[in-house]
Amino acid sequence: MNLVANIKRLCKQSGTTISKLEKSLGFGRGSIYVWDKSHPSISKVMAVADFFDVPIQQLLGRDVPVKAEKSKEETAKPLTMTTTDLIEALRADIASDLKAQILAELEPEIKRRLYSNIFDIKEAALYLKLSESTLRRMVRDGEVPYFKQRGNIYFRQIDLDKHIENRIIRKDDRQ
Incomplete structure (x- = not known):
């Protein structure tokens, strides 16, 4: 199972939908579904984990047994996410924060040079x-x-x- 599948499962267990989850966390509409193809920021993954009160490792499928709805034949299997995916998610989050910080620092100087x-x-x-x-x-x-x-x-x-x-x-x- 991947991250989005884990979120769907947690939504189902808690009686909510992904759309309601996105709205309550202030995410863009449909933003969680694109996490299958892109790497979400770690802060967003943490927000989802906090919402469901589960460890982030469980949400990411990092070798933590996950409570799943079991049929009589099924047993819960640990979900995994590669270390590379986790590193890429962290790298994207850091890059995004760094860009925002640099722009915030440069904005006054840019405005001064443009208008002075x-x-x-x-x-x-x-x-x-x-x-x-x-x-x-x-x-x-x-x-x-x-x-x-x-x-x-x-x-x-x-x-x-x-x-x-x-x-x-x-x-x-x-x-």
Whole structure:
């Protein structure tokens, strides 16, 4: 038996369904069924084990005898999950947590870099070492990239840098 089969059996024994289990644990609809083909995070497996109040080893089928509904001829057999599957589940959980942690740490810096380099007309004129009137003329003539927001003119530093790069006169260009 595999993990999903063990969960189905536990649901049946407790008088619930997998759909109700997913809803009560806050899992996505149908997410447990895909565990046959993918490796669930260890935190989700632990949540299911806690829900049924069984050891995680039993849920995973790790050499722990499992109480099963027995017919007169059947006896309970220990269920097994390979060590490789367990390691992959742990690895996926760690990778997911690590990605979330890295993104959480980088998000403020990303936002700062994305939004801190937008200039109004005065700041752009200072950055380009031009007068405001010259910069306004350049905007009017379409010489410099800009955008308008609620009637105000703004410039992205990256666009201004590209504009400057295009205007650089190199030795080869003078001939």
